[in-house]
Amino acid sequence: GVLTTAFFVAWFEEIAKQVRLQRERLTALDAAIGDADHGTNLDRGFTEVGKALTGSPPTSPGQALLSAGTTLIRRVGGASGPLYGSAFRAMGKAVAEPVTLAGFAAAFDAGVVAVEQLGKAVPGDKTMVDALVPASRALALAVRDGVGAREAFDLAARAAEEGARATIPLRARKGRASYLGERSIGHEDPGAASSALIVASLATVATAAS
Amino acid sequence: GVLTTAFFVAWFEEIAKQVRLQRERLTALDAAIGDADHGTNLDRGFTEVGKALTGSPPTSPGQALLSAGTTLIRRVGGASGPLYGSAFRAMGKAVAEPVTLAGFAAAFDAGVVAVEQLGKAVPGDKTMVDALVPASRALALAVRDGVGAREAFDLAARAAEEGARATIPLRARKGRASYLGERSIGHEDPGAASSALIVASLATVATAAS
Amino acid sequence: MKKLINTPESVLDDALAGIAAAHPELAVDVEGRVIARAGGPRPGKVAVISGGGSGHEPLHGGFVGPGMLNAACPGEVFTSPVPDQMLSAAKAVDSGAGVLFIVKNYTGDRLNFQMAAELAEDEDITVETVLVDDDVAVRDSTWTAGRRGTGATVFVEKIVGALAEQGADLTTVAEMAKRVNAASRSFAVALTACTAPAAGKPGFDLPDDEIEVGVGIHGEPGRSREKIRSAKDIVASCMDALLDDQPLAAGEETIVMVNGLGATPLIELYVVFNEVAAVLAAKDVTIARSLVGNYVTSLDMAGVSITVCRADADMLSLWDAPVNTSALRWGA
Amino acid sequence: MKKLINTPESVLDDALAGIAAAHPELAVDVEGRVIARAGGPRPGKVAVISGGGSGHEPLHGGFVGPGMLNAACPGEVFTSPVPDQMLSAAKAVDSGAGVLFIVKNYTGDRLNFQMAAELAEDEDITVETVLVDDDVAVRDSTWTAGRRGTGATVFVEKIVGALAEQGADLTTVAEMAKRVNAASRSFAVALTACTAPAAGKPGFDLPDDEIEVGVGIHGEPGRSREKIRSAKDIVASCMDALLDDQPLAAGEETIVMVNGLGATPLIELYVVFNEVAAVLAAKDVTIARSLVGNYVTSLDMAGVSITVCRADADMLSLWDAPVNTSALRWGA
Ligand SMILES: Nc1ncnc2c1ncn2[C@@H]1O[C@H](COP(=O)(O)OP(=O)(O)O)[C@@H](O)[C@H]1O
Ligand SMILES: Nc1ncnc2c1ncn2[C@@H]1O[C@H](COP(=O)(O)OP(=O)(O)O)[C@@H](O)[C@H]1O
Ligand SMILES: [Mg+2]
Ligand SMILES: [Mg+2]
Ligand SMILES: [Mg+2]
Ligand SMILES: [Mg+2]
Structure with a gap:
């Protein structure tokens, strides 16, 4: 039940793969209420993360997370670059070895808090926060209930996915989508969708590992 | 059998009416092998001719023709403005009262010669000359054969129309259409089409008058 | 694309x-x-x-x-x-x-x-x-x-x-x-969407008789979609938005920019400027300096933005100071 | 329209x-x-x-x-x-x-x-x-x-x-x-037709993957229609046409203009200029002066023209002389 460095590397590989696959979808979501670059941004970013992790293989989970976060900040730009970058960096700083599920859940929450602090968005603003906060809550509950990592990640993935879908009827209050006012209603937030993808990748990797 | 000042004024009115009606067609012909303004150019020009002839009513056929020609030169621009303008001015200078059919035919030919001299186009170059020269020849033949004005103008109109249609398979050697090289083949020359319209108007007015 | x-x-x-x-x-x-x-x-x-x-x-x-x-x-x-x-x-x-x-x-x-x-x-x-x-x-x-x-x-x-x-x-x-x-205040309208190279297609579809009103410069949809109208009418509503937000009094001086969003012919920008000038003249507001051209674009978007700055004497004199860049150059 | x-x-x-x-x-x-x-x-x-x-x-x-x-x-x-x-x-x-x-x-x-x-x-x-x-x-x-x-x-x-x-x-x-x-020699390609206001519709239809090669500036069709290719390839054929007509020897100096036809983003014009510079550099021809921007347009046509002038010393010194117009200004 301990999450190894390899697990985190696999997580970033899976994210990169999924982002590549869903790049058009993310960009289309962003085209509807933003500037049509979210898929491109994340594809560029996580491809670079992959290169960084291959180039200087991390020797600890914290290192993997810090490296990924720094790479995103240095390579993505836009709103999502600093937000996701700061999230992974905060996770990397918060995580302690060996990484238990409880340790991971706490670190994940530190990442979510970093996003909230940097972006000043609260749940309901129609941002990635709407997927990340429920995911973090699901992880915390899973730890409290003593379920295993695989199931915990499944629950988190489901919560994130539901959170993302729940952004559809919302009116955006943060980011570019807020410029649209009423017209932002009826579209899923691209950042929430990518957050759901990131959490789902966690579940995928855990399933594959087990 | 004498062509009065009123006849010439009626001719320009008819041209203006027909140009207005066929404006889109002329412009579409010009779009295919030119710059899509021939209908607009002539509409603007003959509208102004109408205003000029109404504003200072001519007291002779020569005056009517000169006024129309000068107005076209001053208001149309492009290739067709100076060409048609010079044609009518040359006709105005050549015509003598009373205007017999023979006198008209000679004046018309002077107009055609003015176009040829100014534009340096010869028949077969895919220009208005391809409609004007046959029309002039038909008029001369009609005079030789002693037919009446109405029939002479009908023959001229038919010759001009045939001449215009005969530009379709030609490759342009003058004007904008020449830039297209081979690609100018297969389209009717807009200036030849408008020349046919001008000669047809002559027939229309003669028919109405008789 | x-x-x-x-x-x-x-x-x-x-x-x-x-x-x-x-x-x-x-x-x-x-x-x-x-x-x-x-x-x-x-x-x-x-x-x-x-x-x-x-x-x-x-x-x-x-x-x-x-x-x-x-x-x-x-x-x-x-x-x-x-x-x-x-x-x-x-x-x-x-x-x-x-x-x-x-x-x-x-x-x-x-x-x-x-x-x-x-x-x-x-x-x-x-x-x-x-x-x-x-x-x-x-x-x-x-x-x-x-x-x-x-x-x-x-x-x-x-x-x-x-x-x-x-x-x-x-x-x-x-x-x-x-x-x-x-x-300073700005307002923009788009006649067409733009196509970001990585996106490969226009950010939105706009029918042949509609415009997006209140757009930004990133290809995002605007505040509302309206029927195309004359330049005069379009400028009137842009200027209403600008002047509602920052009323200008008779005698005040401004710097005005009529800016093409990328695919708008300069001849149209001058048509727009003419309407902007008429609106401000009617209020006795002076256009002390102006720019007409493509300065802040949105790739291949057709459209225009209008920016009005209520300029004081300091601003005007700094505006007139020499500048030597590829897109703005005078006095140098 | x-x-x-x-x-x-x-x-x-x-x-x-x-x-x-x-x-x-x-x-x-x-x-x-x-x-x-x-x-x-x-x-x-x-x-x-x-x-x-x-x-x-x-x-x-x-x-x-x-x-x-x-x-x-x-x-x-x-x-x-x-x-x-x-x-x-x-x-x-x-x-x-x-x-x-x-x-x-x-x-x-x-x-x-x-x-x-x-x-x-x-x-x-x-x-x-x-x-x-x-x-x-x-x-x-x-x-x-x-x-x-x-x-x-x-x-x-x-x-x-x-x-x-x-x-x-x-x-x-x-x-x-x-x-x-x-x-001087010029050559242009169009990615889209332009629409003259009085005509009300584009001068020609161009499929989404084709360009008109050898166009003028009046919306007329060009010399041939070809598939869209990379900027590098398009520039290569334009430069071939220019240099076939006026060969340039190593060491010669030029003034080069990469000109947008009206609806082409400036970022693309710089991409094109980069390719033009590469072609001339490979021949050791010097770009002594250059212009990149919209100077001779064709309404809302997307496309580019490239003009190369083999410039002698007189021309270059006259080029550098002060000019003070709305579209070209330096030294003044
Ligand atoms: N203030 C914010 N707080 C949290 N998330 C935000 C904020 N602003 C934007 N976002 C997220 O960023 C996403 C957009 O990312 P992206 O398209 O890459 O950047 P940009 O908006 O700069 O183009 C949005 O869908 C939203 O989820
Ligand atoms: N050199 C020429 N001699 C005679 N007619 C010409 C010549 N050049 C052009 N034309 C005629 O002018 C017509 C085009 O007129 P128009 O479209 O009004 O002018 P422009 O070509 O300047 O746009 C052509 O269709 C052709 O008949
Ligand atoms: Mg975006
Ligand atoms: Mg962006
Ligand atoms: Mg024409
Ligand atoms: Mg013309």
């Missing part, structure tokens, strides 16, 4: 190489993505840096040069630059007198410039940041990320660039930037 | 009124359709006049001012001006030293300028006319009206404008115009 590019991924690098080739008077770091004046910092002069996503050319690279910016940091198309760019720009152009960051008010731009400012402070570079938020199509409320920064950026960069050139200190320069921003 | 206009008929008048409002340094005769420098003729200076159809802005009105044109005569959209315009321009700007007409080689332009020259001679104004015919997409043969005049017009107007400013006489100025024209 038809574009004069090699690949969507290489657009920015290729364009930067082109800028380097075309402008020997600039120091273009293609890899580091910084466009700076050649020759390095001038002792005692505050350095003025701006940046943002690409696709808005000539903004900002076209405004680097004496009398305006010291450096510009171009991000990927419609994506704010990354902190490393602003850090390396700051290091390259700071003379010790400090650096002003001119940042358009978008979440991405703010966050990346903010991180850059922290990194620069770590290297003992003093940074002041000024936000440009002039677009009245977006209401500044808790319901939004605040107004977008658009056309006023040109006014801020020009005026503040001149002030920095005169040797004003960082606080003074930053204050003037805020003053110009506070005095 | 969506355009920022009032009516197709009023586009030119409205735009001229806008130009008048935006540029107090110009004397714009809206009714007579002449854009001249304010202030009248300078004794002893040859007057330089150009003109042509509208829709190519900033050409020619944007090049009126010290160091370049004395007056410009804008015709209706894509229609050459009428003789009255050139006559009234000549009367307004002739100082007695004579007038140079710079005429792009189109039948309409030639005929109307020719008539104007006759009218001006009747009023004792000495006129020299120089034709610009730089477009290598058209072969100069008995099969054509001769080459079109396109981008080189900017080079001729700038260089000759500077020479006239220095007090050269009419013959000398006309000779230089011919020299610059003879040394």
Whole structure:
């Protein structure tokens, strides 16, 4: 039940793969209420993360997370670059070895808090926060209930996915989508969708590992 | 059998009416092998001719023709403005009262010669000359054969129309259409089409008058 | 999508190489993505840096040069630059007198410039940041990320660039930037959507008789969709939006920019300017200075933005000061 | 058709009124359709006049001012001006030293300028006319009206404008115009057709993956239709056409313009310039001076033209001379 460095590397590989696959979808979501670059941004970013992790293989989970976060900040730009970058960096700083599920859940929450602090968005603003906060809550509950990592990640993935879908009827209050006012209603937030993808990748990797 | 000042004024009115009606067609012909303004150019020009002839009513056929020609030169621009303008001015200078059919035919030919001299186009170059020269020849033949004005103008109109249609398979050697090289083949020359319209108007007015 | 590019991924690098080739008077770091004046910092002069996503050319690279910016940091198309760019720009152009960051008010731009400012402070570079938020199509409320920064950026960069050139200190320069921003309002309409190279298709579909009203400069849809009307009517509603937000009194002086969004013929921009001039003349407001052309674009979007700055005497005299950049040049 | 206009008929008048409002340094005769420098003729200076159809802005009105044109005569959209315009321009700007007409080689332009020259001679104004015919997409043969005049017009107007400013006489100025024209070649490709206001629809239909190669600046179709390719490939074939017609030897100096046809983003023009620079660098040909931007447009056509002038030392020094117009300004 301990999450190894390899697990985190696999997580970033899976994210990169999924982002590549869903790049058009993310960009289309962003085209509807933003500037049509979210898929491109994340594809560029996580491809670079992959290169960084291959180039200087991390020797600890914290290192993997810090490296990924720094790479995103240095390579993505836009709103999502600093937000996701700061999230992974905060996770990397918060995580302690060996990484238990409880340790991971706490670190994940530190990442979510970093996003909230940097972006000043609260749940309901129609941002990635709407997927990340429920995911973090699901992880915390899973730890409290003593379920295993695989199931915990499944629950988190489901919560994130539901959170993302729940952004559809919302009116955006943060980011570019807020410029649209009423017209932002009826579209899923691209950042929430990518957050759901990131959490789902966690579940995928855990399933594959087990 | 004498062509009065009123006849010439009626001719320009008819041209203006027909140009207005066929404006889109002329412009579409010009779009295919030119710059899509021939209908607009002539509409603007003959509208102004109408205003000029109404504003200072001519007291002779020569005056009517000169006024129309000068107005076209001053208001149309492009290739067709100076060409048609010079044609009518040359006709105005050549015509003598009373205007017999023979006198008209000679004046018309002077107009055609003015176009040829100014534009340096010869028949077969895919220009208005391809409609004007046959029309002039038909008029001369009609005079030789002693037919009446109405029939002479009908023959001229038919010759001009045939001449215009005969530009379709030609490759342009003058004007904008020449830039297209081979690609100018297969389209009717807009200036030849408008020349046919001008000669047809002559027939229309003669028919109405008789 | 038809574009004069090699690949969507290489657009920015290729364009930067082109800028380097075309402008020997600039120091273009293609890899580091910084466009700076050649020759390095001038002792005692505050350095003025701006940046943002690409696709808005000539903004900002076209405004680097004496009398305006010291450096510009171009991000990927419609994506704010990354902190490393602003850090390396700051290091390259700071003379010790400090650096002003001119940042358009978008979440991405703010966050990346903010991180850059922290990194620069770590290297003992003093940074002041000024936000440009002039677009009245977006209401500044808790319901939004605040107004977008658009056309006023040109006014801020020009005026503040001149002030920095005169040797004003960082606080003074930053204050003037805020003053110009506070005095400026913009509003834009789009006739067509634009196509970002990586997206490969237009950001939205617009029927042949409709326009997007209140658009930004990133291909995003606007505040509302309306039927196309005459230039006079369109300008009237833009000017209503501008003047509602910042009423102008008879006798006041303005700097006015009628800006093409990228695919609008200059002849149409002059038609629009004529209508803007008529609206202001009817209120006895003076257009003391003006710009008509493509200054803050949105790739191949057809449309126009109108920016009006209520200009005081200081601003006008700084506006008239020499400027020597590829996109704005006079007195030099 | 969506355009920022009032009516197709009023586009030119409205735009001229806008130009008048935006540029107090110009004397714009809206009714007579002449854009001249304010202030009248300078004794002893040859007057330089150009003109042509509208829709190519900033050409020619944007090049009126010290160091370049004395007056410009804008015709209706894509229609050459009428003789009255050139006559009234000549009367307004002739100082007695004579007038140079710079005429792009189109039948309409030639005929109307020719008539104007006759009218001006009747009023004792000495006129020299120089034709610009730089477009290598058209072969100069008995099969054509001769080459079109396109981008080189900017080079001729700038260089000759500077020479006239220095007090050269009419013959000398006309000779230089011919020299610059003879040394210049252009080639253009279009990605989309343009829509003339009066026509109301695009001049041709171009599928989403095709380009028109060898187009002019009046929305007419080009020499051939081809599949879209990379900027590098497109530039390669344009440069082949230019260099086939006028080979350039290692060490020769050039002035290069990469010109947007109206709807092409500046970022793409820099991508193109980068490829042009690479082709010339490979031949050791020097780009001594360059322009990248929208100078000779074709309304809302997307595409690019490339103009290369083999420049001698005289031309380069005249190029560098001060110019102060709305579209080209340096040293002033
Ligand atoms: N203030 C914010 N707090 C949290 N998330 C935000 C904020 N602003 C934007 N986002 C997220 O960023 C996403 C957009 O990312 P992206 O398209 O990459 O950047 P940009 O908006 O700069 O183009 C949005 O869908 C939203 O989820
Ligand atoms: N050199 C020439 N001689 C005779 N007619 C010509 C010549 N050049 C052009 N034309 C005629 O002019 C017509 C085009 O007129 P128009 O479209 O009004 O002018 P432009 O070509 O300047 O746009 C052509 O269709 C052709 O018939
Ligand atoms: Mg985005
Ligand atoms: Mg035509
Ligand atoms: Mg973006
Ligand atoms: Mg024409």
